[in-house]
Amino acid sequence: xxQYLVRFVQMHESFRTAELEALAVLVGVKIEVxxxxxxxxxxxxxxxxxxxxxxxxxxxxxSQAIYELWGEGPTxxxxxxxxxxxxxxxxxKYEKTPFRFAMDSYRGTRTPSEQHTxxxxxxxxxxxxxxxxxxxEVSFRIFEDYEFKADVPKYYYLGRLIAVSGRHAKxxxxxxxxxxxxxxxxxxxxxxxxxxxxxxxxxKLFFDPFMGTGGFPIACAHFGAVVSGSDIDGRSxxxxxxxxxxxxxxxxxxxxxxxxxxxxxQYLGAFVSDLTNTPLRMPTDNxxxxxxxxxxxxxDPPYGIREGLKVLGSREKYGDEERAIHEHRFKDPNYIAxxxxxxxxxxxxxxxxxxxxTLVENGRLSMWMPTANDEDIELVIPTHPSLEIVSVxxxxxxxxxxxxxxxxxxxxxxxxxxxxxxxxxxxxKGVKADELNDFRRKYFEGFKEFEKMKLDSSEKxxxxxxxxxxxxxxxxxxKSDR
Amino acid sequence: xxxxxxxxxxxxxxxxxxxxxxxxxHPREAELxxxxxxxxxxxxxxxxxxxxxxxxxxxxxxxxxPTLPDTAPERSALFxxxxxxxxxxxxxxxxxxxxxxxxxxxxxEPEETPTxxxxxxxxxxxxxCIKEGKLVCGNCGHEYAVKEGVANFLLPGHLV
Ligand SMILES: C[S@@+](CC[C@H](N)C(=O)[O-])C[C@H]1O[C@@H](n2cnc3c(N)ncnc32)[C@H](O)[C@@H]1O
Ligand SMILES: [Zn+2]
Numbered sequence: 001x002x003q004y005l006v007r008f009v010q011m012h013e014s015f016r017t018a019e020l021e022a023l024a025v026l027v028g029v030k031i032e033v034x035x036x037x038x039x040x041x042x043x044x045x046x047x048x049x050x051x052x053x054x055x056x057x058x059x060x061x062x063s064q065a066i067y068e069l070w071g072e073g074p075t076x077x078x079x080x081x082x083x084x085x086x087x088x089x090x091x092x093k094y095e096k097t098p099f100r101f102a103m104d105s106y107r108g109t110r111t112p113s114e115q116h117t118x119x120x121x122x123x124x125x126x127x128x129x130x131x132x133x134x135x136x137e138v139s140f141r142i143f144e145d146y147e148f149k150a151d152v153p154k155y156y157y158l159g160r161l162i163a164v165s166g167r168h169a170k171x172x173x174x175x176x177x178x179x180x181x182x183x184x185x186x187x188x189x190x191x192x193x194x195x196x197x198x199x200x201x202x203x204k205l206f207f208d209p210f211m212g213t214g215g216f217p218i219a220c221a222h223f224g225a226v227v228s229g230s231d232i233d234g235r236s237x238x239x240x241x242x243x244x245x246x247x248x249x250x251x252x253x254x255x256x257x258x259x260x261x262x263x264x265x266q267y268l269g270a271f272v273s274d275l276t277n278t279p280l281r282m283p284t285d286n287x288x289x290x291x292x293x294x295x296x297x298x299x300d301p302p303y304g305i306r307e308g309l310k311v312l313g314s315r316e317k318y319g320d321e322e323r324a325i326h327e328h329r330f331k332d333p334n335y336i337a338x339x340x341x342x343x344x345x346x347x348x349x350x351x352x353x354x355x356x357x358t359l360v361e362n363g364r365l366s367m368w369m370p371t372a373n374d375e376d377i378e379l380v381i382p383t384h385p386s387l388e389i390v391s392v393x394x395x396x397x398x399x400x401x402x403x404x405x406x407x408x409x410x411x412x413x414x415x416x417x418x419x420x421x422x423x424x425x426x427x428x429k430g431v432k433a434d435e436l437n438d439f440r441r442k443y444f445e446g447f448k449e450f451e452k453m454k455l456d457s458s459e460k461x462x463x464x465x466x467x468x469x470x471x472x473x474x475x476x477x478x479k480s481d482r
Numbered sequence: 483x484x485x486x487x488x489x490x491x492x493x494x495x496x497x498x499x500x501x502x503x504x505x506x507x508h509p510r511e512a513e514l515x516x517x518x519x520x521x522x523x524x525x526x527x528x529x530x531x532x533x534x535x536x537x538x539x540x541x542x543x544x545x546x547x548p549t550l551p552d553t554a555p556e557r558s559a560l561f562x563x564x565x566x567x568x569x570x571x572x573x574x575x576x577x578x579x580x581x582x583x584x585x586x587x588x589x590x591e592p593e594e595t596p597t598x599x600x601x602x603x604x605x606x607x608x609x610x611c612i613k614e615g616k617l618v619c620g621n622c623g624h625e626y627a628v629k630e631g632v633a634n635f636l637l638p639g640h641l642v
Binding site: 278 | 483484486487490491492493494495496499500501502504505507517519520522524525527528529532534608611626629630631632633634635636637638639640642
């Protein structure tokens with residue numbers, strides 16, 4: 001299999017090979033990662049053909065381009081030897097072709113005259129066609145990989161451009177230019193990446209059960225899928241007449257976002273519902289319910305940083321009187337369905353069960369989930385016997401991090417017999433949102449600690465430590481040590 | 483909401499799920515709107531085998547839309563190919579072929595034109611929308627309101 005060089009962007013490292021592998025599955029080819037280093041944007045892979053390389057990269061969000069590898073080495077001398085060995089049979093093909101040569105120095109710089117000398121050193125390849133900086137028929141690039149702050153590169157490559165990536169979509173769908181967003185809207189780049197991980201593509205049906213302002217369905221529709229979604233908050237779907245962006249007025253809603261990107265044709269519409277009381281049909285409902293029908297599910301479930309996770313229902317069981325009140329009032333246009341706090345670990349399992357019931361075989365679930373930097377409070381990755389974990393990608397922040405989990409719906413043959421027999425888990429039964437949600441609790445405690453640190457340092461500056469300063473941290477510890 | 487969604491929606495009440503009459507939900511006082519969209523043949527071909535055809539017929543009947551045939555059309559009735567090519571493997575799982583890719587490479591298809599059957603189906607599933615009205619459960623009679631094209635499935639306190 002021929003070797004190709006992928007030029008990644010140097011960020012979201014743990015998503016990079018995961019995205020390529022997902023796209024290889026989508027294209028239906030085998031991929032082999034030959035050389036990858038999380039500290040470098042250059043990656044060498046094997047693929048069966050140039051056509052496969054083009055199909056994969058033209059959808060990729062986390063790479064810039066893919067090149068046919070013409071040579072590599074730790075010095076220019078080695079690079080030239082390698083180029084002669086690996087690619088001399090190709091040179092004649094491009095002898096008269098309008099071409100372009102360029103350089104890409106990662107963590108390094110070259111003056112124009114240095115660049116000129118380096119490019120000239122490849123003149124033995126014998127290209128006599130016109131040099132064309134704009135729209136050349138063939139394009140070559142010399143890559144230099146430097147260590148941080150090093151004077152000379154540690155490694156070199158030469159490649160022939162095959163295809164540029166689909167990364168420009170990141171700009172098209174930039175939240176700054178989106179019609180309607182909210183404080184929890186997913187960043188466009190990560191939403192597009194999520195759609196790739198879940199294999200959104202033409203002909204497929206995708207769903208987001210926590211759609212908010214529709215960021216994930218829009219990303220899936222960009223890749224050709226037909227999409228739908230739901231949210232417990234009807235205002236997020238219908239819009240509230242304003243957006244999170246300042247100075248914008250007028251009707252703002254999810255449909256408007258699809259219209260903005262010319263994707264209305266792929267939007268089935270959305271509905272208001274609670275995932276734990278979903279109206280979507282499940283094969284387990286009854287004998288006449290049919291099978292799975294979703295090709296993919298993509299979501300960022302609520303983990304209650306800005307608001308506690310809620311589901312339908314009341315905190316306590318109703319007496320006859322309360323029931324009568326609800327029965328009497330529910331048709332009132334201002335009636336608000338009662339909601340109660342819910343456990344985050346429980347909703348994760350509910351999502352997996354929902355996915356198992358609605359996905360077709362080999363359909364995928366890609367879902368975001370917080371984790372904490374602090375070892376002892378790391379949340380367990382939820383599992384289900386009918387779902388296989390395909391990849392776990394991590395996005396670190398300063399005080400916390402989150403993961404994108406991707407699962408594949410197994411076929412009936414792949415699930416070992418007997419494992420599906422019901423074991424019901426016990427979940428936390430607290431009544432306050434804070435007690436139910438570990439992540440939310442730690443998140444706020446993190447800030448308390450932060451506040452305390454600020455307090456401590458300002459106190460030190462003032463050089464007058466109040467006698468009860470220990471009491472502050474003592475009280476805080478006491479409270480958090482549940 | 484496009485009519486296709488009704489093929490996936492049942493009553494949200496847990497106590498109704500086991501009753502076959504909770505699906506499909508019955509549109510009442512529905513205000514329909516046709517919103518044109520390009521025919522999406524790849525999608526129609528993919529979704530056709532997943533449709534609950536009888537339930538789709540019930541709904542189109544109740545909405546007074548043209549009557550659908552008794553049984554679902556064959557996938558091959560959705561398009562005509564410029565040159566007849568034999569159908570290669572359709573996505574599916576062969577339990578013995580462990581090494582087979584999860585998703586077989588999409589077969590290069592010659593120019594395909596949607597048939598009238600496909601165009602009609604497209605019109606019903608993907609161009610006809612419910613703008614206002616109600617969706618009623620055939621088991622418990624609960625009515626779910628549709629406003630500005632968005633159905634509300636939040637259950638009142640006494641029904642959760
Ligand atoms: C993190 S936000 C998702 C934002 C979305 N990805 C976007 O780009 O706008 C989580 C969403 O879940 C919704 N939600 C909370 N509890 C829910 C429940 N029980 N069922 C369905 N949706 C729920 C919230 O209203 C919120 O819009
Ligand atoms: Zn019902």
